[in-house]
Amino acid sequence: MVKKKKKSLKRRKRRKKQVRKNYKKIWKLGDKEVGTRPFDIDREGKLVVRQGNYQYKIFDLVKRFGTSLEIIFPFIIEERLNEIHEIFAYYLKQNKYKGKFRFHYPMKVNQNKEFVLPIISEGGHIEVGSANELWLIKRLWEQDQFSSRIRVICNGPKTKRYLSLIEELKGKGLEIIPIIENFLELDYLRGYRGDLGVRVDPDLKIKSHWDKRVDQFGFSFQDLLKIGKIRNLKVLHYHASSQIQRLEDLVGSARLVMKYYIKLKKINPSLDTLDIGGGMPVAYEKKKIFSLESAVKGIVKTLKIQAERAGIPHPNMVVEWGRWVVAPAQITIFKILAEKKINRGVAKKWYFVDGSFMNDLLDTWAIKQRWHAIPINHLHAKTFERVWLAGSSCDSDDKYTAGGSYVRLPKRTEVENGDDLYVAFFDTGAYQDALASNHCLLSNPAQLSADSGLITVTRTRETAEDVGKRFGW
Numbered sequence: 001m002v003k004k005k006k007k008s009l010k011r012r013k014r015r016k017k018q019v020r021k022n023y024k025k026i027w028k029l030g031d032k033e034v035g036t037r038p039f040d041i042d043r044e045g046k047l048v049v050r051q052g053n054y055q056y057k058i059f060d061l062v063k064r065f066g067t068s069l070e071i072i073f074p075f076i077i078e079e080r081l082n083e084i085h086e087i088f089a090y091y092l093k094q095n096k097y098k099g100k101f102r103f104h105y106p107m108k109v110n111q112n113k114e115f116v117l118p119i120i121s122e123g124g125h126i127e128v129g130s131a132n133e134l135w136l137i138k139r140l141w142e143q144d145q146f147s148s149r150i151r152v153i154c155n156g157p158k159t160k161r162y163l164s165l166i167e168e169l170k171g172k173g174l175e176i177i178p179i180i181e182n183f184l185e186l187d188y189l190r191g192y193r194g195d196l197g198v199r200v201d202p203d204l205k206i207k208s209h210w211d212k213r214v215d216q217f218g219f220s221f222q223d224l225l226k227i228g229k230i231r232n233l234k235v236l237h238y239h240a241s242s243q244i245q246r247l248e249d250l251v252g253s254a255r256l257v258m259k260y261y262i263k264l265k266k267i268n269p270s271l272d273t274l275d276i277g278g279g280m281p282v283a284y285e286k287k288k289i290f291s292l293e294s295a296v297k298g299i300v301k302t303l304k305i306q307a308e309r310a311g312i313p314h315p316n317m318v319v320e321w322g323r324w325v326v327a328p329a330q331i332t333i334f335k336i337l338a339e340k341k342i343n344r345g346v347a348k349k350w351y352f353v354d355g356s357f358m359n360d361l362l363d364t365w366a367i368k369q370r371w372h373a374i375p376i377n378h379l380h381a382k383t384f385e386r387v388w389l390a391g392s393s394c395d396s397d398d399k400y401t402a403g404g405s406y407v408r409l410p411k412r413t414e415v416e417n418g419d420d421l422y423v424a425f426f427d428t429g430a431y432q433d434a435l436a437s438n439h440c441l442l443s444n445p446a447q448l449s450a451d452s453g454l455i456t457v458t459r460t461r462e463t464a465e466d467v468g469k470r471f472g473w
């Protein structure tokens with residue numbers, strides 16, 4: 001009898017474990033390929049994030065710090081950058097590739113200190129796009145937080161202030177590489193004593209939100225060849241697009257620009273580096289896209305083959321895959337405040353949240369960004385509501401409809417213990433913060449960082465006074 005009982009207990013335990021696994025699958029958590037590996041559900045049906053043996057209980061943090069709330073996980077940035085370094089190292093070795101690899105973090109993707117410092121600590125280099133971003137680097141440099149091995153690539157319009165800051169930092173011994181984007185900048189920078197780069201506009205059609213054939217940045221290839229020799233020219237740079245949808249576009253743009261590189265190298269023998277910019281996509285919708293391995297493998301191979309055919313050394317390689325490294329390192333959490341029936345629509349209810357899509361997740365509005373949105377509590381729910389989420393501003397555009405579809409969330413009224421229901425948006429670490437605004441004078445979310453078991457408040461919730469000040473009150 002006793003034995004039998006034990007057996008059934010075991011079976012029940014096993015079944016429970018299976019059920020938990022299924023919930024993980026339903027909410028697409030714990031899946032490395034879509035970037036949710038550290039995320040799990042605890043016994044109470046609540047979201048946890050694991051860093052080794054540390055764990056962060058998101059619901060508890062929300063109770064302590066309130067919503068709307070952003071939580072940064074710097075360890076995710078470190079893991080992802082390490083993955084890039086490891087995979088490049090592997091394919092360089094496998095292909096007997098002689099050039100070096102460097103990752104440069106494009107600061108515009110997220111300039112918060114909690115994002116930039118982990119990159120530097122893991123051996124990443126920096127790309128800046130403005131004088132103000134470079135000024136932050138100067139601050140780090142002056143505080144001795146920066147090794148002189150680090151390299152800084154400077155894109156963006158070279159204003160007087162920007163140019164003098166470049167000269168100043170170069171003079172202090174920082175390895176700083178301005179990228180020339182037009183004839184005016186060429187005039188300014190011809191006398192520069194350090195390494196220089198030029199940017200080319202590759203004139204390619206690429207499947208992404210930004211599918212324009214030409215953009216305003218960089219020289220056309222014809223113009224580039226007309227310039228002739230540039231002293232100290234080291235880097236040929238391009239940035240084809242962001243969130244590139246097809247592997248062939250990412251590899252194909254490298255293949256195309258490598259042809260330019262070979263021609264440019266004949267005129268400028270000092271040229272030794274190809275900087276392929278950003279573009280590696282994030283699995284925002286938690287559907288598998290092409291893998292990092294396949295991208296790296298394709299790029300290394302194509303550069304190697306072409307360099308050898310042309311009889312030139314393998315170029316050093318730079319990537320600036322900012323979005324891929326940092327987007328998954330932040331989640332944004334809102335509380336569901338109220339609901340309202342929708343009479344005509346694929347969604348049946350509005351859920352009103354205590355934050356704003358137009359203010360805090362601006363790409364929802366600007367580029368119709370889709371997000372992975374899941375509850376942080378009641379993750380074991382069995383009945384669901386098809387909802388659209390409404391932001392707190394008075395603007396009818398302040399909403400998230402998952403691109404005219406719907407978000408599947410538990411029934412608000414069925415949450416246990418009379419708790420509120422909370423929703424987390426994943427992958428909000430790229431671009432949203434610097435684009436954030438104060439429509440209807442709403443406050444932006446409070447912000448925490450969770451690392452090595454410690455929770456740090458990195459931004460307190462703005463008061464009415466804080467926001468008012470910005471408008472002269």
Ligand SMILES: *Cc1c(COP(=O)(O)O)cnc(C)c1O
Nearest residue numbers: 106239242278279320321322323
């Ligand atoms: C924006 C930008 C990037 C980052 O692109 P992601 O697609 O986010 O990786 C890289 N390089 C340059 C020059 C950029 O302007």
